[in-house]
Amino acid sequence: MARPARSGPPAGSPIDPLGRTVLSSNEIARCLRRIAHELLEHNKGASDLVLLGIPTRGVELAHRLSAILAEVEGCEPIPVGALDITMHRDDLRHQPTRAPMRTVIPDCGVDDMIVVLVDDVLYSGRTIRAALDAVADLGRPRAVRLAVLVDRGHRELPIRADHVGKNLPTSHSEMVQVRLRGADGIEDVVRIAPGDV
Amino acid sequence: MARHLISSADLSRSDVEAILDTAASMHDVQRREVKKLPTLRGRTIINFFFEDSTRTRSSFEIAGKWMSADTINLSAKGSSTSKGESLRDTVQTINAMAVDALVIRHNQSGACHQIAGWVDASVINAGDGTHEHPTQALLDAYTLQARLGALDGRHVVIVGDLTHSRVFRSNAITLRTLGARVTVVAPPTLMPAGIASWAQRDGFSWSWDLDEVLATGDAPDAVMMLRVQRERMSGGYFPTAREYTVGYGLTRTRLEGLLHRNPDALILHPGPMNRGLEISPDAADAPASLILDQVSGGLAVRMAVLYHLLAGEGSAA
Numbered sequence: 001m002a003r004p005a006r007s008g009p010p011a012g013s014p015i016d017p018l019g020r021t022v023l024s025s026n027e028i029a030r031c032l033r034r035i036a037h038e039l040l041e042h043n044k045g046a047s048d049l050v051l052l053g054i055p056t057r058g059v060e061l062a063h064r065l066s067a068i069l070a071e072v073e074g075c076e077p078i079p080v081g082a083l084d085i086t087m088h089r090d091d092l093r094h095q096p097t098r099a100p101m102r103t104v105i106p107d108c109g110v111d112d113m114i115v116v117l118v119d120d121v122l123y124s125g126r127t128i129r130a131a132l133d134a135v136a137d138l139g140r141p142r143a144v145r146l147a148v149l150v151d152r153g154h155r156e157l158p159i160r161a162d163h164v165g166k167n168l169p170t171s172h173s174e175m176v177q178v179r180l181r182g183a184d185g186i187e188d189v190v191r192i193a194p195g196d197v
Numbered sequence: 198m199a200r201h202l203i204s205s206a207d208l209s210r211s212d213v214e215a216i217l218d219t220a221a222s223m224h225d226v227q228r229r230e231v232k233k234l235p236t237l238r239g240r241t242i243i244n245f246f247f248e249d250s251t252r253t254r255s256s257f258e259i260a261g262k263w264m265s266a267d268t269i270n271l272s273a274k275g276s277s278t279s280k281g282e283s284l285r286d287t288v289q290t291i292n293a294m295a296v297d298a299l300v301i302r303h304n305q306s307g308a309c310h311q312i313a314g315w316v317d318a319s320v321i322n323a324g325d326g327t328h329e330h331p332t333q334a335l336l337d338a339y340t341l342q343a344r345l346g347a348l349d350g351r352h353v354v355i356v357g358d359l360t361h362s363r364v365f366r367s368n369a370i371t372l373r374t375l376g377a378r379v380t381v382v383a384p385p386t387l388m389p390a391g392i393a394s395w396a397q398r399d400g401f402s403w404s405w406d407l408d409e410v411l412a413t414g415d416a417p418d419a420v421m422m423l424r425v426q427r428e429r430m431s432g433g434y435f436p437t438a439r440e441y442t443v444g445y446g447l448t449r450t451r452l453e454g455l456l457h458r459n460p461d462a463l464i465l466h467p468g469p470m471n472r473g474l475e476i477s478p479d480a481a482d483a484p485a486s487l488i489l490d491q492v493s494g495g496l497a498v499r500m501a502v503l504y505h506l507l508a509g510e511g512s513a514a
Contacts, residue, residue: 084222087222087504088236092509093509093510096509097198097215097504097505098215099214099216099222100218100222101222103222133235137229137233138231
């Protein structure tokens with residue numbers, strides 16, 4: 001059976017009480033701060049960076065990263081966009097259709113920029129594969145990087161993240177739940193739940 | 198969402214909202230340099246038009262192509278229909294080619310419903326006789342929503358040949374689904390029989406007097422002028438074109454009166470227009486006119502409809 005490369009549950013979904021917390025609000029903040037520093041170090045500054053979040057929680061993470069980058073560098077806010085990948089998914093036929101979210105590209109566009117894709121959980125890699133196709137339709141970035149809050153393993157495609165908040169060994173049956181203030185209205189947390197085996 | 202789109206009544210409010218949300222994303226795609234999505238790769242869509250059309254057929258064709266489906270156009274002229282093949286045989290022949298969707302325009306009301314019972318493909322009604330034209334109603338709602346926001350409580354006036362208008366029938370349903378109030382206006386000869394009970398059942402108002410509707414009651418947020426369909430009129434509906442314009446055309450005077458009561462009032466027309474008959478050039482080219490927005494919105498809405506009917510689990514393919 002093909003495991004769907006599903007994106008996260010809709011904003012505001014409840015958390016599974018059986019789960020355990022793996023990242024607290026403070027730890028998430030520290031992860032993002034470290035990712036921001038890594039980005040700056042790797043890019044030798046904040047020039048030409050564009051952050052594209054993958055809805056829904058990736059967009060919120062991208063906005064937070066942008067704020068941290070601007071604070072650390074003392075520069076103008078880094079452009080942030082949203083990249084919906086619904087229309088590029090390879091598993092459309094295996095699930096009910098749903099309305100795509102809006103793709104928002106900053107005014108600077110992506111041509112010749114360093115695009116950083118931002119998502120909450122990296123799993124099969126299929127979402128990122130779709131995102132790479134979606135970016136290619138928008139223009140030709142100088143480079144594309146990937147920053148994720150959690151890498152839970154089990155890749156099905158040759159894709160890896162450049163910046164990872166936390167590597168989290170999981171089994172297929174487990175569920176990784178990311179909840180963020182903006183998207184979910186509760187305090188930031190990352191939890192692992194046993195899932196329905 | 199159901200497998201076919203035959204009538205606007207097939208769509209619940211959440212279906213309509215999902216289509217309009219998707220259309221908004223698709224509208225963004227139209228502004229890009231690369232207007233191509235891989236979403237319907239490997240799907241085949243046949244546009245079968247038994248009746249003439251410019252915008253509906255071309256927009257369905259482009260919509261399919263932009264989503265990477267293979268689209269093929271057929272018309273009654275030039276197909277075996279002109280050799281006397283029956284409708285059933287024709288569509289079953291096409292069905293045997295394992296197509297995924299049939300977009301059908303036909304001059305007989307109910308043709309799409311009939312065809313849906315004969316084929317495995319998804320059937321999309323692109324206008325059947327005087328019955329319905331659901332994608333037109335969706336694109337009108339989309340165009341209005343883009344300007345007005347939510348349509349709840351908004352007042353839309355539909356004017357013209359109601360007897361022959363599939364656009365009116367579908368719009369009355371979809372606008373009501375979205376919570377708008379609809380008033381329909383037509384000369385007595387072009388008002389459908391039994392309009393009173395129909396209006397009561399479907400929750401719209403009706404009148405024979407355009408000036409009264411425009412001048413009294415709450416001001417319209419939008420006025421939709423319907424085309425005078427000369428091809429469906431064997432005669433006798435109104436004495437002269439001039440008389441129709443005087444009574445029911447959106448003339449410069451009426452436009453000024455409308456904008457005086459509501460400076461933000463909008464004008465729609467499904468096209469093709471008879472300039473000088475049901476709509477004056479002043480109104481058609483006014484800043485309030487959304488007629489070209491309707492065309493570009495039509496493309497986005499048709500992409501959204503194809504996506505929702507064909508992309509997901511349980512679709513025809």
